[in-house]
Amino acid sequence: MRRRPLFAALLAAPALLPRGAGAQASRAATLRVVPETLTTIFDPHFTTSFTTRDFAYLVYDTLFAVDDRWQPQPQMVERWTKTPEGRDWTFTLREGLAFHDGTPVTAEDCTASLRRWGARDSLGGFLIAATETLEPTDARSFRLRLSRPFGLVLEALAKPGAMVPMIMPKRLAETPPTRPVTEPIGSGPYRFVAGEYRPGERIVLTRNAAYVPRAEASIWAAGGKRPTFERIEMIAMPDVSTQVSALSTGEVDYLERLPADVLPALERNRNVRIQVVSPFGYQGILRFNHLQPPFDDVRVRRAVMLAVKQSDYMAAVSGRPDFARDCLSMLGCGTPYETTAGMPAATDFEAARRALREAGTDLSRPVVILHPADAPGIAALGLVTQDLLTRLGFRVDLQSMDLNTFFGRRARQDGWNVFHTTNTVPDMQTPLQNPFLNGAGRQGGFAGWPEDAGVESDRAAFAAAADEPTRKRIAEDLHRRAAEDGFYMPLGQFVGASAWRSELSDVPTGPAMWLWNIRRGR
Incomplete structure (x- = not known):
């Protein structure tokens, strides 16, 4: 890929970003992010693409999530039980969970989503293959009964990487697993704005005012995921020099992954912070x-x-x-x-x-x-x-x-x-x-x-x-x-380095690009 000369890019200060219906939104309340690539697949059960995974983490939520010690922690789940031999499990959801279309999250949505994920994901497939029954017991609870030993139930439900067992409405989860879901509706901290979506150019999300984060501290994908910005714009910017220029001038706030040859210019900029977000790489x-x-x-x-x-x-x-x-x-x-x-x-x-x-x-x-x-x-x-x-x-x-x-x-x-x-x-x-x-x-x-x-x-x-x-x-x-x-x-x-404007604080680290809890200013 050819790049514009970096010096020329840094001298330029063009209006790099599209202006649309969200142009009136407060700049301070908007987080502008340049992913490595911009996904056009919104179904977290359909592809191993980490660009889809990162988008999906904003829109959807999970039953469990791992912390930085790889320990599964409850997320949408309030409580669970299992029998001593580990064959029978029951899960109860937190109260008040709702999808972005206003419908409540039910146990039926969860079981349908898990079956769809299990039809696509390697680890999920093993869990579903070992399952005798997976069925709701009431509106907020469901039961998992195994037909044979499976020692990784919570680890599977807390799987952090693509394909992540994210929960969607039953009507969408019943989409044949050979066909991607194209209507991204979840219960996560941000909502997809269909009217501002420009394929290959930008994805816009707005804060889900109905989202209730967990009370625990956020560690990786576990704990309290707080939508601290009113709006997130994910912007396609394939040219690396243009990315560097946009970050240097404040046109964008966060670059997901940068080649090492452009890091020296950014490291000399006091308004920019460089960090390896995922030490596992x-x-x-x-x-x-x-x-x-x-x-x-x-x-x-x-x-x-x-x-x-x-x-x-x-x-x-x-x-x-x-x-x-x-x-x-x-x-x-x-x-x-x-x-x-x-x-x-x-x-x-x-x-x-x-x-x-x-x-x-x-x-x-x-x-x-x-x-x-x-x-x-x-x-x-x-x-x-x-x-x-x-x-x-x-x-x-x-x-x-x-x-x-x-x-x-x-x-x-x-x-x-x-x-x-x-x-x-x-x-x-x-x-x-x-x-x-x-x-x-x-x-x-x-x-x-x-x-x-x-x-x-x-x-x-x-x-x-x-x-x-x-x-x-x-x-x-x-x-x-x-x-x-x-x-x-x-x-x-x-490993790869990420870069963001130095006025951003509380940027999450871990094996994915997570954009909750970030604040502008100290």
Whole structure:
């Protein structure tokens, strides 16, 4: 992506933002945010996109949420009980919860939402598969009865990353899971303003005056989420230099993620604060299409994995050595289940070329890389792989598109061979949360569609395990199987810096961009 010269951008002070019905709103009461990309998918159960997740956290609410010690805490739930063996659970909602359309939140809405989430999400699917009954007992309470052991009920309901088990009205939750919900109505701290929505340009939300935060202090997505601004504008601004200029002049308040090369200019600006919001960071991912040649052959997948040099990818995506690290664990580094079992011990480019020859790989067939050019953090990874595959002897077809088109294309089982993405490490940290460790294949699998009965057996065993040592042993075995089958290649682990105007205080930290509780002024 080409950028305007940074110096020229900083000298300019254009009217960068669209003016519409909300132009009269007080500037002090408006938080203007530039996400890395602007989502056009408003259904939190439909995509793993973190831009959808971050939007959804403002509009929807969850039954539970994790704090910074990964402990599930009640959110919409007031109280719950379980039987000693953990098979029967009852949940009762807080009083007075209401959706943005004025209807009360009921137990029927919750059970319908959980079933829809379970049809789309990896961890949710395991919970629903272990469920015998999930039904309301009265307007505010519902019962969950398990048909078999499942040791992660609250952890599943408190899952912080995409796809998050957010609650929507039953009428929307009954939308077929193969079709996205397009009417974003939740019970969260902010309301979506349909009349001011401009696809690809901006999303506007206004404070939900009916929202009653929990009394506890806010820690990550748990506790009291207070809508402190009357209005939030999420603005598309693909050009990084324009983002820097807009933040420097006060046209915008918050930039979600910035490349390291522009940080020095902002670090010299006393009106701007730079911070790594999520110390866990992201994992870079090279995902193969297991259904299409040449990567339907495990020998070819493993050969490419052997040729990957993670530092090349991290240099492209992080920009600073202290922002990145090599990490061969599909479950993330620094997590309870970190392991390198089954991964290549070291990069060996010449051995990779020999392996391709021995496999009889057809190098004349173009390898299609899906390339979301408007997502710089992902696009940089694709350019490194383009060079790597070309040096290995492949013909490469790098097909550029916008991020939302990318999500649609990668859901098709044909027409592509490789895609890249980044996922927050907390979303990768167990075999049930990491969607790329789904081994169900063509039917029921995740984009890329690896198929491995042993991996699926291990995931089921992990879900049923009653203690942590057993889960760690299973995770090690599963990781070895998935790595040896070439499910995907981790490209390293990195963090990204966010930036905001220094008059903002109480900016939340954690594994997502949360915009509640922020104040202008000290």
